[in-house]
Amino acid sequence: MRPACRCTCPRTRSSTLCSGPRWRWRKRTSSSSCAAATRARRRKHAPMAGPQPEQRPASPWLLVGAVALSLVLVTVYVKEGDRGPLHLVRRGVQAVAAPVAAVGDWVTWPVRAATTWVGGFTMSKADVAELQAQNAELRKRNAELEEARLENERLKKLVGFAEAAGLDAKGAHVIGRPSSTWEGVVVLDLGFEDGVTTGMPVLSAQGVVGQVVESTLGSCRVRLITDQRSGAAALVQRTRATGVLRGSVDGGLTMDFVDRKFLPQRGDVVLTSGLGGVYPKGLLIGEVVDVDARPGDLFPDIVVESKVPFASLEEALVLVSAPPAVEGGAGE
């Protein structure tokens, strides 16, 4: 009697269904019942089966088209200004995504609170929070007082010079965190209706957080100072050496172009110099944690550590009316 399905299993050389899970079936004739039987066998091992047998063959020209379209999009995005169509679409997507991010932040809050509490088992949560807040406040206060003292000494030598350090800041809650490994961005619950515009500096109690890169209705995106695309004109408080602070892909901060004559030491406080045009002068950035000044290098490698808890940041201040920065610096 002839079998209904004329397939042969390479292992058993028979036309009966092979019980072995990993054998490819060779078709002698195109039999729809055979294909159905094969699919049925695959589905018995679902969901980890391979692709469906009746897939459309891939077209390399479609891939070429997709790659070309992607490159066109990148080119248009880079060339267009902030008011270009792709930027506008992105702002629209951001406006839609901000509430989703806020919901996610709210939903995951208990889990995050629990993990933070477990992390500080040796003390009560209230004690840890109080000491951390106190430490941050004292550190900031100390930097401010030291900066004020040095500034006072300089001002005595400059007749008629006065500076009003009135900062108009608005408080905001962090409602979104980096949604990708490659993004050093947080989302705040202030938008353009609150007077927040692109380029405004953002601070926390521990120092500079970053600057606003996009503002939309009800939310704004802040690029962290540790992001690889960030840069800021900086100043070492003790030596008055200026340089450019850059973020990196691993979240570290480095200070470049510092004159070797004014080499900083570990523990030196780093502030904004006001030369970039974005951050006003004298804002706390962090501390120098490593200085590598090899004789052959033109500039020393200086690693700076920010004290801002970017991963657990919950509130921030947006400087909506910062004092004018020093002119003549490069854009930040």
Place this chain on the structure above:
Amino acid sequence: MRRALPATLAILAAAALQVGIAPHVGIGGVVPNLLLLVVITLAFMEGSQAGMVAGFSAGLLLDLLGTGPVGAWALVLAVTGYVTGLVAANLFAEGWLLPVTVAAVACLLAEGAYAFELTMFGEGANLAGALLTKVLPGAVYNAALALLVYPWLARAMRREPRLTELRRIG
């Protein structure tokens, strides 16, 4: 793609989770790429052409959700979906090891390609540092998550209803 609606829903759901939940389950600054996992799964289930279309769409969405150049993720995920579909079509294996292995390799190559793109576009990415701190940990994390994502999505995307065995009673 015959399964355009479920695939679209899967991509949109992954995007919502990417914005709302993924940032809070990151480990050491490495955030899982749920859209990438969905693209790999769709490429496995539907083939290279569908994987490429899904990859381009999901990548464009990921670009618009981020702050990098628009089109960079679209390029990476389109190629990833295409190649994953080709690999899946030319391999015959069952069980959990193959999709997870392919997901790990695909994540490694996709994240590495994106790091390379950022370097090429002058976005300040240090390629060596990115490989150690972002790409490798990200591939491990995403491969582990593929174990969870793949079976559920594969079940949802199945074309025919599950066959039930009829036991004949003699």
